[in-house]
Amino acid sequence: ETGVTQTPRHLVMGMTNKKSLKCEQHLGHNAMYWYKQSAKKPLELMFVYSLEERVENNSVPSRFSPECPNSSHLFLHLHTLQPEDSALYLCASSQDWGSSSEKLFFGSGTQLSVL
Amino acid sequence: DQQVKQNSPSLSVQEGRISILNCDYTNSMFDYFLWYKKYPAEGPTFLISISSIKDKNEDGRFTVFLNKSAKHLSLHIVPSQPGDSAVYFCAASLTLYNTDKLIFGTGTRLQVFP
Numbered sequence: 001e002t003g004v005t006q007t008p009r010h011l012v013m014g015m016t017n018k019k020s021l022k023c024e025q026h027l028g029h030n031a032m033y034w035y036k037q038s039a040k041k042p043l044e045l046m047f048v049y050s051l052e053e054r055v056e057n058n059s060v061p062s063r064f065s066p067e068c069p070n071s072s073h074l075f076l077h078l079h080t081l082q083p084e085d086s087a088l089y090l091c092a093s094s095q096d097w098g099s100s101s102e103k104l105f106f107g108s109g110t111q112l113s114v115l
Numbered sequence: 116d117q118q119v120k121q122n123s124p125s126l127s128v129q130e131g132r133i134s135i136l137n138c139d140y141t142n143s144m145f146d147y148f149l150w151y152k153k154y155p156a157e158g159p160t161f162l163i164s165i166s167s168i169k170d171k172n173e174d175g176r177f178t179v180f181l182n183k184s185a186k187h188l189s190l191h192i193v194p195s196q197p198g199d200s201a202v203y204f205c206a207a208s209l210t211l212y213n214t215d216k217l218i219f220g221t222g223t224r225l226q227v228f229p
Contacts, residue, residue: 004158040124042117043159043204043219090158101147101166101208104217106158 003027006091006107013081014115021076021110023091031097032074033104034066035090043090049074050097081114088112118142119207121220128227134192136223138205141186145218147208150179150190152201153222159204163190195227 004025013019025032034046048056049068063085065077074091088111092104120139128134138148146167151159165172165179165188172179178191192199205220 006158009156040221042119042221045216092158099210101164102217103149103161103164104151104159106151106160108156108158 004091004093004105004107006089006110008110009108010111010113012113012115013078015081015083017081018077018079020078021089021091021112023074023076023107025072025074025091025093025105025107027093027095027105029093029095029105030071031094031102032068032071033092033094034074034076035092035106037088037090037109039087047076048097055097078112081112083114086112086114116141117220118145119205119218119220121203121205121223123223124221125224125226128195128225130197130227130229131194134190134195134199134225134227136190136192136203136205136225138188138190138220139186140188140207140218142207142209142218143183143186145207145209147210148179148181148188149206149208149217150177151204151206151219153204154201162203192225195225197227197229200225200227 007022031050035043046060047066067075088109090109091107094102149164150162152162153159181188202222204222
């Protein structure tokens with residue numbers, strides 16, 4: 001069983017819907033991440049939170065809104081998405097943020113389809 | 116422009132043989148490299164890593180080789196087993212001003228057949 005749990009596993013939404021992706025880590029880590037994986041593209045870092053503060057925002061459109069209420073939980077709020085936002089959204093955590101050797105622990109992802 | 120490239124989208128190897136997965140990078144400032152393995156319907160899991168000060172790191176059946184002059188690294192799996200069938204992602208890390216960025220390749224799908 002993974003130490004990083006993501007829900008839901010699959011999500012289909014219309015462009016006018018509002019939905020949220022949830023991530024929970026049970027590893028006692030201090031950093032959490034959202035990644036996007038589109039078909040035939042590399043994983044793209046979207047957001048990083050370290051000790052519940054956002055430390056990285058890679059020019060992600062405002063229709064994606066992260067929230068980190070505590071060090072164990074991370075949300076990605078979605079609204080007015082576009083079909084090109086359909087992808088696998090992966091949550092990850094690491095012990096700390098800022099070291100090049102930091103290992104990431106990933107959840108199983110949410111497969112999102114925007115119609 | 117992709118900084119980390121895995122030019123082979125797929126690889127098929129017979130059980131017991133060696134699997135060699137390749138990865139090229141463009142940024143000579145990368146100082147740490149990692150391989151992740153991903154099964155269907157699961158997230159990637161860390162497999163093995165190597166620092167830029169080394170040229171080889173071995174862990175059981177898995178060995179990663181780094182050739183800095185060629186900006187190339189490879190993952191060797193020997194002997195290959197059917198359970199190794201997965202997608203393998205190469206990733207490179209850049210530590211700059213205390214901000215690390217992990218850059219991933221597009222992955223290589225390995226299939227090990229009996």
